[in-house]
Amino acid sequence: MFCLRVDDEIQLKLLEIRDAEKMYALTDHSRTYLREWLPWVDATTSVADTLAFIESTLRQFASNQGFQAGVLYHGELVGAIGCHGVNWANRSASIGYWLSHDKQGKGIMTRACRAVTDTLFKEYGLHRVEIRAAVENRKSRAIPERIGFVQEGICRDVEWVDNRYVDHVVYVMLEREWITSESTT
Template sequence: MFIHRVDEDLALKIIDLRDAERIFELTNQSRDYLREWLPWVDMTIKLEDTCEFIKGTLKGYAENRSLTTAILYKGEIVGTAGFNEIKWSNKTAYIGYWLGEAYQGNGIMTKVAKALTNYAFQDLKLHKVEIRAAEGNKKSRSIPERLHFVKEGNIRQAELLNEHYVDHVVYGILAEEWNKMLNND
């Protein structure tokens, strides 16, 4: 089983069906908050929906094309994060994440995104990591900005969200840029 310790309070573990109740409960607790930027929230209305999501992530992991983890903060699941997609042909991973509303503002997601980026470059030997966020989602965009990802551009009307389209901002960082930044810290 994949488990990655980030620090004393924070770890990432491969998501599995035993996590379904907690993840569904966390989604329900944060439903209005998450709904602003995540279109899947409205399609997650019962526990079975979360189970189907987890089955899909486990299939992606088994096929070596994605990695979805539960974020453990002080032993409790507080969100999910991982590589929504790994394009081995280009050696690129695409990070996605969400955090329950009650756990915002603790630096959790910045540490998680940093750990995933390190994992992508050091363990998976990938060339590039991307993070995409809705243009208006300042909290989500602040993560790659804090981690010195390069803003590469916008994708117009990239996602249908709550009956209107939103543009996405694309951030990326290359392995050599990441390693140089870490060596300068």
């Protein structure tokens, strides 16, 4: 099983079947906030929906296509982070994440994202890692900016979310940039 200790406060662990109820409750708890930025929120209406998602992520992990992990803060499930699949031909992947609205502002997702990026380069041997965030989602955009991702551009009207199309800012980190930045910190 995938488990990564980020620091004394944060741990990332592969989502498991037994996490379905907690994950659904967390999604439901943050539904109003998450709905503004994530297209899957309104389709997640029951524990069964969350269970189906977790089952699909376990298949993703088993087929070496990346992972989806629960973010634990002091042992409490507070969000999720993971890959949207791995493109092995190009050695690339994109990272997605979300955090309960009441746990934001503590650096949790920044630290988690840094750890996942490091894992993708050092353990998976990837060349390119991408993060996309809605242009208006300043909190989400701040994460790749904080850890040194380069803004490559904007995809216009790329995602239908909360009854509107949103533009995404595309951020990228290349392996050589990550290794260089890690050696200077």
